[in-house]
């Protein structure tokens with residue numbers, strides 16, 4: 372195999388400090404709006420609507436989310452969302468949460484983000500699907516303005532895989548495609564709910580020349596990834612971590628890819644990897660043992676993501692610095708992940724290129740120059 376892109380850069384030997392990782396431009400493709408609320412905001416919104424929380428103050432509530440999500444099971448991890456979704460049932464609350472999300476990402480050095488949520492989960496108190504998307508967009512616009520335009524943000528609309536509203540949500544994504552929505556996703560419990568359940572929605576989106584990612588290969592293995600790509604036509608894989616089951620490392624150190632893993636790598640299918648989330652749901656043991664290390668070495672199209680900042684107590688800086696500590700990654704490696712992510716974004720090509728050339732590359736060049 373030829374040189375890894377990281378070797379093309381001066382400064383590739385420097386291991387960055389946490390502060391440098393914080394300042395580096397970062398790109399986030401997989402982050403859930405309802406998994407990233409500030410604990411203090413939940414406390415305040417719950418008091419307004421009389422929703423009972425499992426903890427009274429912001430600090431203990433934050434701890435409750437992290438500990439409850441740390442169960443080793445995706446299904447139990449997902450139960451914690453009952454409390455975030457409960458406080459996201461009216462327009463002003465949703466707008467506030469969306470604005471704070473953008474402010475928090477911008478403060479963490481994220482320059483481009485695609486943030487997802489399931490509109491169908493926010494209609495309990497009478498909001499229409501359209502009003503939910505509008506409330507999120509209002510918050511995103513306010514957050515971008517508050518951050519002085521240092522970040523570009525798009526929505527991804529998620530359909531819940533155990534429900535039957537995916538076609539409706541896909542149509543909603545198309546209706547909003549020029550007003551802040553960049554694509555579509557399915558999420559929720561994976562085992563028992565294969566992506567092909569929603570084939571009509573994916574086929575519709577393809578006919579509309581739209582983009583979608585599918586949570587696959589997180590709590591269930593290769594068949595889920597295979598269906599997502601070869602039946603549904605996913606542009607990207609949410610997690611996709613279990614693709615490692617199709618990679619064999621022989622005793623002499625040589626590596627063999629099965630047909631599906633080879634296809635994913637050959638076709639440059641982006642993997643939205645979320646290390647901390649995987650450790651909590653039991654898909655990986657630790658940062659050091661996370662398949663992202665081998666998949667990066669093998670030059671899959673790997674990207675680094677947060678998934679749920681509240682449940683994992685994390686940020687892009689923390690995920691990336693965790694990888695730096697586990698694998699001795701350099702600024703050039705982090706630049707590689709970041710450009711991978713930007714190349715894989717559901718944004719038009721010229722806009723992706725502009726962010727790579729005008730924001731990502733100069734930002735890393737400045738850090739690398741500092742030595």
Ligand SMILES: O=c1[nH]cnc2c1ncn2[C@H]1C[C@H](O)[C@@H](CO)O1
Nearest residue numbers: 403405452487488489529558559586
């Ligand atoms: O990592 C995940 N896997 C599957 N589903 C998830 C994950 N993180 C969040 N979700 C679910 C719970 C949320 O309520 C929903 C929409 O954001 O998506």
Ligand SMILES: [Zn+2]
Nearest residue numbers: 403586609678
């Ligand atoms: Zn997710």
